[in-house]
Amino acid sequence: MIIILGGYAYQKGYLGSTNEVHTSQTKVETLATSQTHTSSETSESNEVTSNSETSESNEVASNIDTNEYKEIAAKNFTSGSLAYETINQNKSTLNANDWQQEKIEYGNLDQLNRTTEVTAYLSKKNLGKSETRSEQIFKPTGWHNQPRIVAGNRIFPQNRGHLIAYTLSFNIDSNGNYRQGELGSLDNPKNLATQSEFSNQKTMQVFEGKVRNALSQGKNVIYKVTTVFRDNELMCRGYWAQAVSTDGTLNFNVYIWNVEPGISFDYATGMSKVDDTINVQNVYVGREYNKTYKSYKK
Template sequence: MSKRKKRRSSNNWWLILIVAILGMFLKGNDVHQVTNNLLNQVMPQNTQTTKSVTDSQLSQLTFKSGDPAYIYVNHNRSTLNPKDWKTNRIDYGNLDRLNRTTQATGYLSRANLVKSSTRTSQTWNPTGWHQKRVRINGRSVEIQNRGHLLAYSVTGKFDQNGNFNPRKLGSLDNPKNLATQTAFSNQQTMQIFEERVRDALAKNKRVIYRVSTVFKGNDLMPIGYHSEAISTDGSLNFNVFIWNVQPGVRFDYTTGRSRVDRTMTVSQN
């Protein structure tokens, strides 16, 4: 490794350490702003490998109660190349040695929109799956979901291998597209960005949409999801890290087990 690369790598890890230390003293929007500023220095401007340096660095972060539900990566600008869109398909990453979901990249058009009402039940249990129902703020909540990396509603007419097939509905019970996700992350935070993708497709845009699971070490439940998308005309463009957290609940990401903790809060961005 060249001296320049060693120096850059060392600087990146120092920045991550600074983020962790500041998180002990700052809260809410202060952490959000400082983290974004430092992450924007750490993140590379272009990712070319399946498991990018960006995801590896994101795995070093730790959520603190009161932090925002998501943070911007690379100034909220996607690193995907819109010129790579050639035909409708989904590239699913293989499960890793721990049987964990890795990544899914969709090359999407309006033809891939499908109504959520056509979904059927799913039985695949992703790693870290320990479902239970708890009461949060007076409501009974199933705190874990079988969360799609690429939303069912944008995966119409693809088979389980990601090939275009007009006779198929959408991605269902596909181990390569499901991970253990909190109800809050799946139904609220992730929805923000899935809706942006759906809106772009409804306007007849062509979109490249990638979501990666981010794990710490050998954890079985992801700490978050790196989500980015870009349309071929550039009108859609985002790059975010979505925390896999649930207000009122603490998760042991090593196993996916959880306990009620009413001091656990998530601020809205």
């Protein structure tokens, strides 16, 4: 039986093919579905986040507008729609006067070990290059990156998506404090979520590019990204991104759909399957970044 939900087609009882189910993650998925969690079975990544990053840092308690967050979380993507939609008439609710110095405030992980929000106070000093990236190993909630064949091409539908891009977070340490010589935020659990390949490498690039351009012009920018989850789902439905420069020339407030053309996701678990009914209007016109070779595709 096929169920259409928010533009996605799901097969009743679908949990992905048997080769998608991994023992180390099945407990997390089962617990998320039943909403019953025990200290011994939440997620292997709990141990990863209990490290020195929790002390002397710019961590903050979540400051999310709960009502607006719920309204956004209730939205459903309709196949064929634009890859993002504007919030608050595309005007940020950030206060440009809050910019004082370069730093990043990492929101604490929630009770399901999911990212919440990250707010970055950036200048030209924080720009860096992708060529310095190294391998990522942290597995965020909902991570099941099994290859799929879409339109004859083999793709990996999921990426480890940064809330604040690697290339926007140089000279800031893992605690969010300014420190000259630091590379960008790469494998920080508080800055990573399971993001679709399309959302990460195309749609997100549009708005990260706006921030990058403003910084390269010497402007100071506040850039905030919130992962939007519905209930106890382990993969976020989208990324709520907003930015404002201190001179007011940069100002946007958007919701980026966490979707992939030709793929439907079970957001409760992060599992995926090929679905040729899923189409997304692409807004990215730049070069595609090839993560394997750390360069832009020609």
